Structures are given as C-alpha cells and as structure tokens.
Amino acid sequence: MATIRTRKFFTNRILNRRQMVVDVIHPGKPNMSKNDLKEKLATMYRTTADVIMPFGFKTDFGGGRSTGFALIYDNLDALKKVEPSFRLKRFLAKEDKKGGRRQRKELKNRKKKVKGKKKTEMGSCKRNGK
Numbered sequence: 001m002a003t004i005r006t007r008k009f010f011t012n013r014i015l016n017r018r019q020m021v022v023d024v025i026h027p028g029k030p031n032m033s034k035n036d037l038k039e040k041l042a043t044m045y046r047t048t049a050d051v052i053m054p055f056g057f058k059t060d061f062g063g064g065r066s067t068g069f070a071l072i073y074d075n076l077d078a079l080k081k082v083e084p085s086f087r088l089k090r091f092l093a094k095e096d097k098k099g100g101r102r103q104r105k106e107l108k109n110r111k112k113k114v115k116g117k118k119k120t121e122m123g124s125c126k127r128n129g130k
Contacts, residue, residue, distance in 0.1 A: 002026040004040050006070070016078035018045070019071050022054065027064040031057065034091075037070075045072055051079055053087060 003025040010019050022041070024032050034057075038049040057068030073079040080088065097104070111119045 002029065002032045002040075004037070004044070006041075006044075015082050016074040017071050017082070019069070022057075022068050022070045024057070024066045024068075025064065026066065031059060031066055041070055041072065047072060051076055053079070053083060053091060055087060 005023045005025070006020040007023065008021045012019055022037070024037065026032055034054050035049075037054050038052045041052050041054070042049040051073040053071040053073070055069055057066050059066045071083075073082070099107075107122070111122055114122065
C-alpha cells in the first residue's frame with residue numbers, strides 16, 4: 001500500500017487549477033502508475049481523475065519514495081486550454097489516425113507547395129488541387 005502526501009499546495013485562480021508537490025511513499029514496491037495516482041488524488045480532493053495531471057516524478061535513491069508534481073484543474077475545458085499539447089497527448093484519449101501512412105506523407109508534401117490559408121483547406125481527399 002502506497003501513501004500519498006501533498007505539500008506546497010497552491011490554488012491558482014488565474015489558471016483555474018490547484019497545484020501541489022506530491023510525495024509517494026512505496027516501501028519495497030515499484031513506482032505507482034500515474035493512473036493509480038490520478039485515482040487516489042481524485043478521491044483525496046473530491047474530483048474526477050480526468051482533470052488531474054501528474055508529472056515529473058523522480059524516485060529517490062534507494063527507492064521507496066517518489067516525488068513529483070500534480071495539477072488539478074477545475075474542469076476539462078480549463079485543462080485543454082492551459083496544458084501543453086505534449087501532456088494532453090500523454091493523458092487524454094488518443095484519436096485514430098485518418099488514412100494510411102503513405103497518404104499522410106503525400107498530404108504533408110502537398111502542403112509544402114502551397115501557402116497560407118490553402119494549407120488548412122487542403123484535405124487528404126482533395127488531390128492535385130481538384
């Protein structure tokens with residue numbers, strides 16, 4: 001059983017979130033998964049797990065204790081607006097890629113040949129400007 005303690009708790013009203021340093025004590029066990037950590041923090045702070053972003057966890061030398069950072073947003077819209085895209089990709093549900101690999105590459109190369117607004121208008125189904 002891992003023990004979770006939070007410290008340096010700060011309510012950031014500008015970014016609509018609560019931020020804190022999280023200490024996980026797990027003697028004799030490997031690190032706790034971030035999904036388990038999200039569930040535990042959700043019960044501690046009476047919110048849902050989808051608005052929690054744990055990151056930057058480091059295990060202390062010798063094991064048994066990890067320290068990281070967690071952000072708890074007020075709602076999912078605030079999370080999507082503020083969080084960097086790499087963290088959103090890490091935690092939010094993945095979207096299926098449209099088309100095959102070759103199709104995506106051809107679209108990328110066609111987009112190189114046009115400027116400005118035409119790049120956004122160009123879709124994978126449009127071919128040779130038709």
